[in-house]
Amino acid sequence: MTQGKFDPRLSRRNFVESALSLSALTAAAATLPAALPGMSQQAWAAGAPVKGYGVTTAQLKDWSIMTKSNSVTMDYTPTNADIGVFMRDVMSNDLGDTHDFFIFDGGTEDVLGPEGYYAPIVEDHPELTLWARTPDTWKRSDLIRADDTQWGVPVIGNGDAFGYFPEVIGANPNGQDEIPWTTFFEGEQVKGRVAIDRSWLQSMSETANFLKHHGRAEIEDPADLTQEEARAVADYLVERKQAGHFRTIFTAFEEQVQLLSNKEIDMINCWEPATRDANLALGPGTVIYAFTVEGYYKWGHGAYVATAAMDRDNVDNIYKVLNYFLGGEYRAYQAKERGYAGPNMDLGVEYATEHGWPQEDIDLLKYTGEKVERKFEKPFWGKTTPSNADVMEEEWQRFLNA
Amino acid sequence: MLDRLTPSGVAVPAFLITWSLVVILPLLVIVLFSFLQVKSYRVVYVPTLGTWESVIDSGRWIVAVRTLRIAITMTLIELLLAFPFALWLAKGCKSKPAKAIIITLLTIPFFLDTSSRIIVWRSILGTNGIVNTVLTSLGIVDEPISWLLYSEFAVHFGMLGSYFPTMVFPIFMIMSLIDDDYLQASSDLGASPGQTLLYVILPMSLPGVVAGVVFTLVPLMAAFVEPQMLGGGFVNLLGNSVNSALQELKYPTAAALSTIVVALLGVCLAALILITRKRFDMSTMFQAIRR
Numbered sequence: 001m002t003q004g005k006f007d008p009r010l011s012r013r014n015f016v017e018s019a020l021s022l023s024a025l026t027a028a029a030a031t032l033p034a035a036l037p038g039m040s041q042q043a044w045a046a047g048a049p050v051k052g053y054g055v056t057t058a059q060l061k062d063w064s065i066m067t068k069s070n071s072v073t074m075d076y077t078p079t080n081a082d083i084g085v086f087m088r089d090v091m092s093n094d095l096g097d098t099h100d101f102f103i104f105d106g107g108t109e110d111v112l113g114p115e116g117y118y119a120p121i122v123e124d125h126p127e128l129t130l131w132a133r134t135p136d137t138w139k140r141s142d143l144i145r146a147d148d149t150q151w152g153v154p155v156i157g158n159g160d161a162f163g164y165f166p167e168v169i170g171a172n173p174n175g176q177d178e179i180p181w182t183t184f185f186e187g188e189q190v191k192g193r194v195a196i197d198r199s200w201l202q203s204m205s206e207t208a209n210f211l212k213h214h215g216r217a218e219i220e221d222p223a224d225l226t227q228e229e230a231r232a233v234a235d236y237l238v239e240r241k242q243a244g245h246f247r248t249i250f251t252a253f254e255e256q257v258q259l260l261s262n263k264e265i266d267m268i269n270c271w272e273p274a275t276r277d278a279n280l281a282l283g284p285g286t287v288i289y290a291f292t293v294e295g296y297y298k299w300g301h302g303a304y305v306a307t308a309a310m311d312r313d314n315v316d317n318i319y320k321v322l323n324y325f326l327g328g329e330y331r332a333y334q335a336k337e338r339g340y341a342g343p344n345m346d347l348g349v350e351y352a353t354e355h356g357w358p359q360e361d362i363d364l365l366k367y368t369g370e371k372v373e374r375k376f377e378k379p380f381w382g383k384t385t386p387s388n389a390d391v392m393e394e395e396w397q398r399f400l401n402a
Numbered sequence: 403m404l405d406r407l408t409p410s411g412v413a414v415p416a417f418l419i420t421w422s423l424v425v426i427l428p429l430l431v432i433v434l435f436s437f438l439q440v441k442s443y444r445v446v447y448v449p450t451l452g453t454w455e456s457v458i459d460s461g462r463w464i465v466a467v468r469t470l471r472i473a474i475t476m477t478l479i480e481l482l483l484a485f486p487f488a489l490w491l492a493k494g495c496k497s498k499p500a501k502a503i504i505i506t507l508l509t510i511p512f513f514l515d516t517s518s519r520i521i522v523w524r525s526i527l528g529t530n531g532i533v534n535t536v537l538t539s540l541g542i543v544d545e546p547i548s549w550l551l552y553s554e555f556a557v558h559f560g561m562l563g564s565y566f567p568t569m570v571f572p573i574f575m576i577m578s579l580i581d582d583d584y585l586q587a588s589s590d591l592g593a594s595p596g597q598t599l600l601y602v603i604l605p606m607s608l609p610g611v612v613a614g615v616v617f618t619l620v621p622l623m624a625a626f627v628e629p630q631m632l633g634g635g636f637v638n639l640l641g642n643s644v645n646s647a648l649q650e651l652k653y654p655t656a657a658a659l660s661t662i663v664v665a666l667l668g669v670c671l672a673a674l675i676l677i678t679r680k681r682f683d684m685s686t687m688f689q690a691i692r693r
Contacts, residue, residue, distance in 0.1 A: 084648070085649055087651060091443070198635055247548075248634030249635020258524070264551075393652070397461065401464050
């Protein structure tokens with residue numbers, strides 16, 4: 001902040017909160033030495049937990065694994081992948097006042113970075129030891145950068161497609177076949193038993209990519225549709241809906257798992273972890289997450305530091321957590337538990353080998369890296385904050401209301 | 403005694419002013435907000451008809467019609483079910499413990515989270531659910547019935563339990579207040595049970611019916627859990643549309659939809675008052691049951 005200038009974000013609410021925080025800190029400082037004799041200020045700061053807020057799938061199923069590894073305690077608040085809710089929480093609810101970092105789909109930094117909600121990444125921070133060896137394909141991705149500024153650290157990534165039961169469509173059960181999106185949208189074998197995501201960001205973009213691939217609509221960027229393009233995509237989806245192709249339009253991750261586990265549907269453009277969770281109930285390999293002909297909704301999650309957090313005492317710990325996201329342990333657990341890849345997959349394999357993981361799990365880690373590389377060869381990159389978001393959402397409503 | 407309870411000259415205006423500030427003013431703000439627009443997740447404070455145009459273009463107005471249709475249908479269904487049940491509970495059920503148990507059971511929907519209660523129906527009504535499994539194993543149907551779930555039927559079915567208590571309680575309470583001597587007198591004068599129901603019970607319980615209709619119709623206009631969980635995205639109601647707009651931070655769109663809801667409710671309530679005004683009016687609604 002420029003000194004001498006009035007910052008509109010320093011509202012009366014901020015002032016009252018600051019005054020109360022200062023009073024509380026003063027009181028705490030007065031009592032701490034008595035309560036914790038012999039504890040230095042540095043040691044106290046070193047033990048300060050880090051508060052994160054972000055998508056459910058970015059979290060470890062057990063954060064104590066991380067605490068054992070880098071001595072940082074994590075207090076993570078999971079949320080769904082709803083961009084509106086996330087933007088509202090960060091912009092209107094001043095989430096940076098209470099949380100240190102956010103994990104969300106890459107793209108939010110286009111708005112939240114320049115507006116001052118995210119702090120630029122300090123690339124030479126002493127705790128960010130793995131930054132230099134992280135490949136540029138991950139760390140310099142447009143998904144975590146805006147205006148030539150590094151706003152985020154890459155966390156995980158994948159190419160989203162759909163889950164299917166191979167026997168229903170006569171596909172090879174080894175899961176290596178490329179299944180066309182044509183089957184998803186028009187396959188007679190699955191007619192009336194297809195579930196489509198209520199998220200317009202994902203479903204409209206995937207449909208647009210399918211139509212573009214087959215030359216059935218003039219589309220420049222499937223992830224950012226103009227009024228005419230969005231109308232063409234919505235028209236197609238309305239036609240498929242009225243033809244009775246879709247069984248349901250789902251909303252939540254838990255719903256994805258339930259729909260697959262109950263075999264209520266035959267195909268679903270879900271997240272990959274949903275197929276894993278469903279297979280826990282149905283047996284390995286029952287549901288397959290597709291390699292596709294036309295492409296994927298490619299995405300990457302970034303970890304972003306709240307601007308307000310840079311003035312707090314736990315910055316070192318925050319950067320230890322960011323570094324952890326680039327390391328082998330996080331990589332190995334994310335790949336094992338959710339099937340997600342990320343930067344430095346080799347460190348994941350190394351971690352698993354050193355910690356005596358079964359060969360099956362190590363092979364899975366290697367496969368996860370290869371799988372994501374295979375997907376990333378095809379179009380297209382998703383966008384969380386497309387410039388035509390307003391018209392896309394309106395056209396999506398037309399599909400929902402048809 | 404009652405005359406001494408007449409409010410002072412200050413209390414009524416004070417109440418009306420407070421009421422206006424708390425209820426009417428936010429509604430006016432909502433209406434004004436609907437004439438703004440959102441660009442890139444930010445509200446643009448320039449008056450425009452753009453939001454209303456997009457509400458029409460995107461088919462959100464169809465949702466309003468659908469919502470009204472389903473809300474009125476459900477209110478009528480609940481009324482048809484609740485009236486005889488309330489009559490039995492108030493006048494027919496002589497066992498006090500049984501009555502207490504039934505009233506307690508009716509309050510269950512108020513205790514349980516709606517989502518938790520409704521999601522259970524998915525595993526019962528699904529193609530691999532209990533109902534279809536029984537029907538197919540008994541040979542009643544050859545293949546699972548798909549419209550049991552993710553359909554308007556499923557939404558109506560899910561709403562039955564949720565909105566039954568709000569219709570039953572007001573009718574039950576008003577019927578409980580009807581003195582049994584009236585019913586006995588009707589019978590002594592030669593009226594059949596049907597005539598007693600039509601000419602004594604029904605008019606005297608009308609205030610409860612009106613209250614039940616209001617308490618059921620109003621929340622039905624904003625229902626979104628049942629349509630979302632059992633409609634499978636095919637039964638989009640105003641509550642879902644408002645929720646969807648809010649999730650995208652499209653506050654003007656949500657405001658426009660809320661304005662539609664309030665306007666529709668106003669029309670419905672006005673129609674209700676017009677239809678029932680020959681029988682009673684709101685200001686004297688409880689006089690009929692006074693002895």
